[in-house]
Amino acid sequence: MTATSFEKNWDAIVIGGGPAGSASSAILAEYGHRVLVLEREKFPRYHIGESMIPFTYGPMERLGLIPLMKSSVFQKKYSVVFISPNGRASQPFYFFNRYDRNTVAQTWQVLRSEFDQIVLDNARSKGAKVIEEITVKELLREGERVVGVRAQTKSGETVEFRAPITLDCTGKEAFTSVRNGWRIKDPYLNKVAVWTYYKGSKREPGIDEGQTAVAYVPEKGWFWHIPQHNDMVSVGVVAEGKYLTRGGVKDPKTIFHREVEENLWIKDHLSTGGSTGDYYIISEYSHHSRHCGSDGLLLVGDAFAFLDPVFSSGLMLALKSGVMAGDEVHKAIVERDFSPQRFADYARFMRQGVENMRKLVYAFYDPDFSFKKVIDKYPEAAGEITDCLSGDVNKDFGPLWAKIREFVPLPEDLPVGEPG
Numbered sequence: 001m002t003a004t005s006f007e008k009n010w011d012a013i014v015i016g017g018g019p020a021g022s023a024s025s026a027i028l029a030e031y032g033h034r035v036l037v038l039e040r041e042k043f044p045r046y047h048i049g050e051s052m053i054p055f056t057y058g059p060m061e062r063l064g065l066i067p068l069m070k071s072s073v074f075q076k077k078y079s080v081v082f083i084s085p086n087g088r089a090s091q092p093f094y095f096f097n098r099y100d101r102n103t104v105a106q107t108w109q110v111l112r113s114e115f116d117q118i119v120l121d122n123a124r125s126k127g128a129k130v131i132e133e134i135t136v137k138e139l140l141r142e143g144e145r146v147v148g149v150r151a152q153t154k155s156g157e158t159v160e161f162r163a164p165i166t167l168d169c170t171g172k173e174a175f176t177s178v179r180n181g182w183r184i185k186d187p188y189l190n191k192v193a194v195w196t197y198y199k200g201s202k203r204e205p206g207i208d209e210g211q212t213a214v215a216y217v218p219e220k221g222w223f224w225h226i227p228q229h230n231d232m233v234s235v236g237v238v239a240e241g242k243y244l245t246r247g248g249v250k251d252p253k254t255i256f257h258r259e260v261e262e263n264l265w266i267k268d269h270l271s272t273g274g275s276t277g278d279y280y281i282i283s284e285y286s287h288h289s290r291h292c293g294s295d296g297l298l299l300v301g302d303a304f305a306f307l308d309p310v311f312s313s314g315l316m317l318a319l320k321s322g323v324m325a326g327d328e329v330h331k332a333i334v335e336r337d338f339s340p341q342r343f344a345d346y347a348r349f350m351r352q353g354v355e356n357m358r359k360l361v362y363a364f365y366d367p368d369f370s371f372k373k374v375i376d377k378y379p380e381a382a383g384e385i386t387d388c389l390s391g392d393v394n395k396d397f398g399p400l401w402a403k404i405r406e407f408v409p410l411p412e413d414l415p416v417g418e419p420g
């Protein structure tokens with residue numbers, strides 16, 4: 001079936017078949033709504049963002065994905081550890097010290113091409129219609145109201161689809177936020193990431209095999225070290241662009257290998273393995289949208305807010321917002337009311353989560369901050385920090401922020417993204 005022969009009128013249109021789009025369309029299809037997903041790429045497609053945190057469990061459970069995850073080849077992850085440039089490792093933050101070991105506290109390191117295919121197929125199996133290799137170019141409007149999209153197929157044909165509500169799940173490209181002038185860059189979190197994949201490098205023994213290591217380099221940059229299945233490790237460095245390119249170095253491979261010398265643990269762990277030879281570079285300005293949507297339009301996942309990935313919160317936030325958006329849009333369809341105000345609670349809830357994570361990210365990048373100093377003074381902070389690192393972000397972290405503010409300043413909340 002070609003895109004042009006597809007039904008043109010739907011209950012909901014979802015732009016983007018990543019985790020946010022697949023989650024929201026699965027929920028809507030489960031309610032029995034006719035939902036169309038338009039995805040630019042042909043899946044399976046490459047994507048960065050491979051480490052999950054425990055609170056990804058809830059949305060995956062709601063989507064019916066846990067049995068698949070439990071029987072999958074994906075590497076299990078139980079903790080995160082922080083490594084100083086001289087190679088000294090912190091105590092691991094084990095999620096099972098705070099949450100149930102057999103459910104929430106055990107999470108996964110995934111290969112996104114495989115994981116995203118599973119989540120998209122899950123939406124399909126619940127009844128969502130998915131068209132791949134089609135790019136949304138424009139929103140259709142009647143007055144101020146969004147009434148559908150104009151898209152282009154791979155062969156260049158233009159096709160229009162209509163629905164009373166469109167969900168923008170286009171990831172950090174943030175289709176509508178950019179076009180509407182809603183995108184606000186975070187004033188401080190403007191980093192660059194360079195990464196590759198290693199095979200045959202060193203892994204930790206036992207339950208630490210799948211732990212994420214966050215390994216510092218000077219000037220408050222850091223490496224991620226994410227062990228995956230098939231003896232692969234995803235390893236990348238994140239820092240300010242002017243630090244990474246110092247001396248005029250622009251080539252990702254040269255940048256990467258220069259930084260490996262800056263952390264003894266990373267150097268040692270990679271020493272027995274070899275890179276696949278592919279090196280990636282991306283600018284990863286954190287950003288959020290001034291509005292969560294407008295009449296007939298809702299923003300979900302990274303398209304609403306993209307946060308620096310140091311604590312691996314992206315998948316959790318994408319899936320959680322996808323599920324919540326699915327529920328909220330279902331109510332809107334039933335009540336035939338797509339006014340943006342009805343999504344205000346969704347926006348506040350998602351922003352609260354992003355804000356809590358963002359505060360911990362700011363602390364992390366402050367040269368005067370160390371988890372150890374805070375925990376030495378306030379031992380109970382270890383649990384609170386583990387909760388935030390686990391993605392339990394919709395609770396009151398006021399007591400933790402008060403403790404951390406004794407060491408470093410924390411940012412004020414950003415606007416919540418009220419409906420436009």
Ligand SMILES: Cc1cc2nc3c(=O)[nH]c(=O)nc-3n(C[C@H](O)[C@H](O)[C@H](O)COP(=O)(O)OP(=O)(O)OC[C@H]3O[C@@H](n4cnc5c(N)ncnc54)[C@H](O)[C@@H]3O)c2cc1C
Nearest residue numbers: 016018019020040049051136171301302309312314315318
């Ligand atoms: C360097 C880096 C490291 C990261 N590490 C982690 C990590 O360890 N853990 C973690 O949880 N997160 C991580 N993330 C974040 C994570 O990748 C994202 O949060 C997550 O992918 C968001 O899901 P999404 O569905 O919102 O967007 P995406 O996964 O980006 O999906 C968006 C989809 O929309 C499609 N699309 C875009 N525009 C159009 C269009 N016009 N028409 C049709 N389709 C379109 C795209 O092809 C894509 O498939 C990282 C991000 C970066 C940059």
